[in-house]
Amino acid sequence: MTIDFTKAALLLIDVQNDFCPGGALAVADGDAVIAPLNAVSGYCVQRGAAVIATQDWHPQNHSSFRAAHTGNERDGQVLWPVHCVQGTYGATFRSSLDLKPVRLVLRKGFRPQIDSYSGFFENDRRTVTGLHGFLTEAGIDTILIGGLATDYCVLYTALDGRRLGFTTLVMLDAVRGVDYPAGSVEKALRSMQEAGVVLTNSTTITGSP
Numbered sequence: 001m002t003i004d005f006t007k008a009a010l011l012l013i014d015v016q017n018d019f020c021p022g023g024a025l026a027v028a029d030g031d032a033v034i035a036p037l038n039a040v041s042g043y044c045v046q047r048g049a050a051v052i053a054t055q056d057w058h059p060q061n062h063s064s065f066r067a068a069h070t071g072n073e074r075d076g077q078v079l080w081p082v083h084c085v086q087g088t089y090g091a092t093f094r095s096s097l098d099l100k101p102v103r104l105v106l107r108k109g110f111r112p113q114i115d116s117y118s119g120f121f122e123n124d125r126r127t128v129t130g131l132h133g134f135l136t137e138a139g140i141d142t143i144l145i146g147g148l149a150t151d152y153c154v155l156y157t158a159l160d161g162r163r164l165g166f167t168t169l170v171m172l173d174a175v176r177g178v179d180y181p182a183g184s185v186e187k188a189l190r191s192m193q194e195a196g197v198v199l200t201n202s203t204t205i206t207g208s209p
């Protein structure tokens with residue numbers, strides 16, 4: 001598959017301290033996505049692609065936080081420990097992530113009552129983030145995805161990308177998952193594949209061994 005990088009965007013999904021080792025919602029081996037992402041973003045930006053970073057950006061009492069509820073679940077939705085609170089260290093991009101190539105930082109999850117896994121829509125599936133408008137206006141038809149977490153923000157972003165008609169690639173060496181509930185990474189990979197998402201690797205994109 002040949003990629004026209006002038007019509008491509010690289011999406012760096014939620015590479016933030018809270019999703020990395022030591023963070024509030026640490027993804028096992030989360031740091032491992034950074035080296036491949038830095039390599040791909042340098043490669044992409046040199047060839048005219050847009051690099052976009054999403055940032056989970058919650059108010060302190062966000063409805064996706066377990067602490068904001070009495071029970072353990074809300075309408076069957078998964079609830080999370082307090083994470084990525086606006087302005088905190090946990091919400092900050094991991095310092096080793098190269099932000100120089102990033103053209104757009106897209107914050108999501110800032111509305112107190114709605115969570116937002118996808119970079120395109122909030123979880124009500126209707127409220128838009130503006131990413132689709134940005135990509136369309138920039139003439140982009142292909143999105144390359146890496147970051148955290150495979151089974152939530154990466155999954156939802158990739159499925160929406162397909163639904164909106166983008167050629168969508170996910171780089172498996174540049175994603176890591178929460179795997180909660182157990183098996184959800186496996187399930188995520190299967191549903192991406194069924195939706196026509198191309199599962200690839202960063203080295204396949206850059207052509208390096």
Ligand code: VGL
Binds near residue numbers: 014117
């Ligand atoms: C995410 C759970 C809650 C993610 C964000 O970035 O995948 N997961 N908020």
Ligand code: ZN
Binds near residue numbers: 056064
């Ligand atoms: Zn979140």
